Amino acid sequence: MFKNLVSKNALVYPIFMLAAMWLGFLLQWLGFFESCFGAIIPLLPEGLLGIITAPLLHGNLDHIVSNSIPIAILMFLLYQFYPKVATKVFVLGWLATGFLVWILPPIDIFTGNYYYTCTVGASGVVYVLAFFLFFSGVFRWNMKLLTISLLVVLYYGSLIWGIFPEELFSEITEPSKISWQAHLAGAVVGSLLAFIYKKSGEKKKKFIWEFPNYYSEKDDKLWQEYKENHAEDFMELPYQKREDVWEHLEELRKNKS
Incomplete structure (x- = not known):
């Protein structure tokens, strides 16, 4: 009965992603990814590699733990309820978000000064998944998928604040280490993919x-x-x-x- 209810891919792919993230973190700890190697460095050629590798790298233990839980849950929901487009959404979301982060220069919104930054972490992918799952249910207007949208809002609704610069809400004297550019890029990409694939996969049943x-x-x-x-x-x-x-x-x- 359990096999018929839960898709195999909905279990395998999240586990595979978590394994890749923790392997990347282990390699960082062993010194294979030093300095900004493997990170997204906006507008610089050496930062292009990060479009592929950055979601597998993290700044510290708290960083990877905070990303692991939503990645596991949101990927499970994606592959369970959108199996026909899940891989396309995941891969395109990953690459498109990374590219947008690379072309968005990190600028202090108050001074306009450009600052050098290295962006790592899977939070951009988290935003892709969260916004795709939410808007897919809305665009399709399917009761079952709308329930998933409501669950995403219930547990991850606070993610919306992450797309804004931290400087807007608190007084900080130096640029934040949290990449709101990655969050914003992920939110935009996830919403666009939800619109693009709104007619793919499960459709509303009409008696x-x-x-x-x-x-x-x-x-x-x-x-x-x-x-x-x-x-x-x-x-x-x-x-x-x-x-x-x-x-x-x-x-x-x-x-x-």
Whole structure:
């Protein structure tokens, strides 16, 4: 029963991603990725490698732990409920977000000064997944998928504040170490992918009787037979008698149940 409810890919791919992230972190700890090597360095050729490798690298233990949990949950939801487009969304979201971070110069919004920065971490991918899952349910207007959208808002709604520079909400004397550019890029990419793939995958089910001009000869026959056998239900009755009829019908309904 469990196999039929949960997709194999919804378990395998999140585990694979977590393994890759923690392997990258281990290699960092062993000194294989020193300084800014493997990070996204905006507008510099040596930072292009980071488009691929940056989501697998993290600044410290707290950084990777804080990204591991949402990556596991959101990837599970993506592959469980959007299996036909999940891999496309994940890969395109990863690369497009990294490229946007690379072309967005890190600038102090108050002084306008450019500062050198190295961006690592999977938070951009987290934003891609969260915004894709939310807007996909909204665009498709499917009750099951809308439930996923509400779950994302319930647990990760506070992510919205991450797309704004920290300087707007607190007094800091130096540029924040949190890349709001990566968050903003992920949010934009995830929303666009939700719109692009809104007609792919599971569609809203429409029952046959919901279509215009629906007609069933069998239903019509049953209705006509009921009208012939219960003509009193269609007569204009005094108010008191109508109440008696409804009470009688209610008693019949209770007895049947």
